[in-house]
Amino acid sequence: MKRLFYRIISKISLFWRFFLILAVVVFLFAASLAAATLHFAHTLRYSYMEHLENQFQHSVAMFLRDVKINNQLPGFMERSDGFLPIRSAGRRLSPQNVYNLTMLHNAFTDNSYLMQLPSESFLYFRNSGVCLTRQRLFQEVESCFADYLVYDETVNLPEMLTSAKPEFHSGTLMLPAVELSIGGTAPVTALTMLVYPLTPFASAQHTVYGFIYPDTYFRERFQLDTLPADSFFQIVSTNGSTLLTQGNTVRENYKQLTYDIPSLSCKLVLGISDNHLQTAVLRSLTSALIILGISVAVGVALCFIFSHVGVSPLRKLVRAHAGEAEADSNRNELTAIDNFMSSTHAKNMALRNMLLSSFLVRVFAGLAVPKYELRQLENSFPLFRLTLRVAVIRECGADLNDTGDYFALSLDTAATALLDALPDAFIREHINMQETLLLFRDEPANLTRLHDLLFALNAGAGSQLRFIGGVSTPFIGLAEIGDAVRQAQACLSEADESILTIANDGGKPDDYSVVGSDELKQLRQALVGWNRDDVCTQINLLASLAIHSAEPSAEEIYYNVVFLLREAAAAARLSFASVETDSYSPQHSPDINLRRLKNAAEALFAQKTEQKESDRKRLCEAIVQHIRDNFSDPSLCMASLSKQFFVSERFIYSSILEVTGTTMSSFLTEVRMEEAARLLRETNESTTDIAEKCGYTVKSTFFRNFRKQFNVTPADYRLSSSASSLTSGKI
Structure with missing residues (x-):
């Protein structure tokens, strides 16, 4: 049997020997490729549907969040001035209700904008x-x-x-x-x-x-x-x-x-x-078949070369080239890869840390964060796709002796010690010199570990704790991190020097500030309605509260007022000069600190006044430009302009008078006559066509206004213009 096999092999040419070997290799390669392709298609379909389901659930959660915000509008409106008189009024409103109606509409507009309601x-x-x-x-x-x-x-x-x-x-x-x-x-x-x-x-x-x-x-x-x-x-x-x-x-x-x-x-x-998923699978199979065809063609070509040319020249060529490049390849390849990987890793880490630092600082300060930054952070930090908790660690500042390992630690050093002992999933960001922010997965083991570490940092301190922490309720994603930070701070304000406090309320707090006093609520209402007197009154009341009351502290009241002023400025698209009001100054009294906020509020009201004047001026100029652009419209009048710009006819009249110095009818007639004169000079169109292009449906009205404007008829004006042009041409 063995001799028969060798006889058959000896009678087969070198080409067919290589071809048989290649056929076996190609068959094994095709089988493995088909199995891998089917497995890949199944995995692709399953992963795609899982991704769609997660995306759909997240979109539904965001939709329900928008609906929940809508349902909060009635509560805000019922506390607005003028709501009860309008609600209880009869079918016809009395004159004194007009003011209430105007104030109510302003409150409705401001609340709709602040809550980011539908268009x-x-x-x-x-x-x-x-x-x-x-x-x-x-x-x-x-x-x-x-x-x-x-x-x-x-x-x-x-x-x-x-x-x-x-x-x-x-x-x-x-x-x-x-x-x-x-x-x-x-x-x-x-x-x-x-x-x-x-x-x-x-x-x-x-x-x-x-x-x-x-x-x-x-x-x-x-x-x-x-x-x-x-x-x-x-x-x-x-x-x-x-x-x-x-x-x-x-x-x-x-x-x-x-x-x-x-x-x-x-x-x-x-x-x-399902056709879309099947199409994706077919594309994968088609790619696999193309790769297989190319492999077979290359294999046949190699068989022909080896059977006719032989492998000796190729071996010599490969050895010669390898002998020259072996030293450089061994020396440079690993070095280039190491340099590329280290530089890429450093750049990625720097970019991620910069994005995270900027985001957390702005969220803590109450500033708005664009949506594209949230997407970048979610792509850079897979941790943010999980359910997280926010922990705010604060240094009590107790005067302790250096008898332990951690007694003399500052907050920065203590936070570093925390991160060294906590899992890799923790992320830390300094907010200021008194607080540190920690983000970690919502797992009981992490809470227990954080509690034990804080206990170790306070070991031997007795009743005087050095470090305390507040932990917010769980949240998903980055959109709710601002509320989570404020909840964690609220836990600290109510902690009574406990090592760790966990918030129990999972809902969004009614107030935007940590302190829920009536004065802050009234201050927010006054800022929504932009009532200067009420804002100044509430700031004075808060200053008195900061002086005569121990709880809440003057610093807490200060930062809550700063947050409300910044929120009102962002809603009204005003610039908030926060350079002098960002930090509370312990060297000054609470009255002096809050007086700075009063000055900042006055600056906001001055910007609001300038904004109204600027908006009114732009609107007046837009009305006049609209008349210049649409003078050919026969229906152009103060009533149509009132509907076009959503203002009263009295405002239209005063706007045109302010910009042009003339009335609406005089200005419109002047613009139309200027165009009619230009057409008479430069074109040969009939006076009827010119009258229609200038917005006149009655020819007699056009003749009467033209004669009143130029003291001649349109025909005489055209003749005089032609004669003057001929005279200038002869000269």
């Missing part, structure tokens, strides 16, 4: 028929939904608002998405959410809040543009009716992700086509 929302009072929107106010609800919020004919929202019974529609009601035009803009598909509040004032019998979500909101919130083109998104009511649909209407061979929302009586559905 448009409204508040409807059943008794008085008043309807407030973010842009305008209407004393008759019919005017609001006939001129400003124009719904599709399939939904009669005014009748629904006036006839619906609160006892049957208490809570939240979502209407099907229809075509909606806002302020004369092009119609868009929008979904309306009605809120009938249930409060101690029983305002659900009198008020209805509406929040309008265009289809672009759901496309951005649920990141539908990143999904395949044949995907779909639906909001389905519990009774089976469809409230909103985006994407493909075909529902065959789809993988669906659903999320029930009982509070809104609906569920969210996201569908991904």
Whole structure:
């Protein structure tokens, strides 16, 4: 048998010997490649669906957070000045209620902006028929939904608002998405959410809040543009009716992700086509087949070369080249790789630390952080995708003897000792000289380890603790880290020198500051309404509280007032001069420190006044420029300008008079006559066509105004212009 095998091999040429060996290798390679490709396709599909499910759950959480913020608006509005008079007023508003209505509209606009509500929302009072929107106010609800919020004919929202019974529609009601035009803009598909509040004032019998979500909101919130083109998104009511649909209407061979929302009586559905997943698998298989074909072609070519040329020349060439480059390769390759890896690692670490440091400092100071920075940090720090806790470690400053290992440590050295003993998942950032911020995973073992380390740092101190800590409730992601930091500080303010305190309240605090005094609440309300006298009064009351009361401390009151002033400045797009007000000065009395904040508040009010004047000037110039650009419109008048710019006709009249020095009619006539004169000089068009281009539908009116402006008729003006041009040409 062995001899027969050798005889067969001896009769086969060298080419076919190589070919048989290559065939076996290619067969094994193809089998392994097919198995790896199938495994990769299965893993790819599973990972893709898992990623989509996590993304969908996160988007739903953000949507529910927006809805929760919407439901907080009724509470803010009911505490506003003028709410009760307008709510209890009859069908016709009395003259004294006009001031209350104006103040209420300002409060509605400011609260909507501060809470970052949808692009448009409204508040409807059943008794008085008043309807407030973010842009305008209407004393008759019919005017609001006939001129400003124009719904599709399939939904009669005014009748629904006036006839619906609160006892049957208490809570939240979502209407099907229809075509909606806002302020004369092009119609868009929008979904309306009605809120009938249930409060101690029983305002659900009198008020209805509406929040309008265009289809672009759901496309951005649920990141539908990143999904395949044949995907779909639906909001389905519990009774089976469809409230909103985006994407493909075909529902065959789809993988669906659903999320029930009982509070809104609906569920969210996201569908991904199986064809898309199959297409991805086919692409992977096609790539594998291409690689296999290339490998076979290369193998056949190598077989031909080895069988006809032989391998000796190739061996000599390889040895010669290897002998020359072996020394340099061994010397330089590892060095280049080490240098590249070390420099890349250093740059990445520096960038990540810089982003984290900037983010945490701004969050602690109450400043806004752009969304793209949150995404960068979440990509750089996988820790932020988990459930975390925030711990604020504070040095008590007790006068202790240096009898232990840790008694003489500063906060910076103690924090370093903490990080050396804590797991790698901990991240530390210095906020100031008195506090250190720690972020760590929400695990009982971490809390126990942190407690033990703080206990070790305070060992031997007796009743005088050196270091104490406050830990906030768990939170997910970076968006809630500001609230978590404030909760941790609130734990410290109530710690009573305990080593570690954990917050029990998982919800967002009602106040934006750690101290929940009535004076701070009233100060925030005064800043929302930009009431100068009330702001100064509340700062004076807080100064008196800081002097005569031990709790809260003057420093806590100071930083809470700074936070409220910075928040009001950011909402009004003003610059807050925080250079002199960033830090509390212990060398001065509480009255002097808070007097600096009073001066900062006065500076904000001065900026607000300048801003109003600047906005008014720009609006006046925009009105005049609009007249210059649209003088050919025959319907151009003060009434049309009032609707265009959402201001009164009196304001239009005073604006034109202020900029041009003439009335509306005189200025419009002057602009039209200048254009008519230019057309008569430079073109051969008839006077009828020129009159139409200048906005005159009646030819006699055009002739009369032209003669009044130039003391000649249009025909005589054209002749005189032609004669003068001929004379100048001859000369």
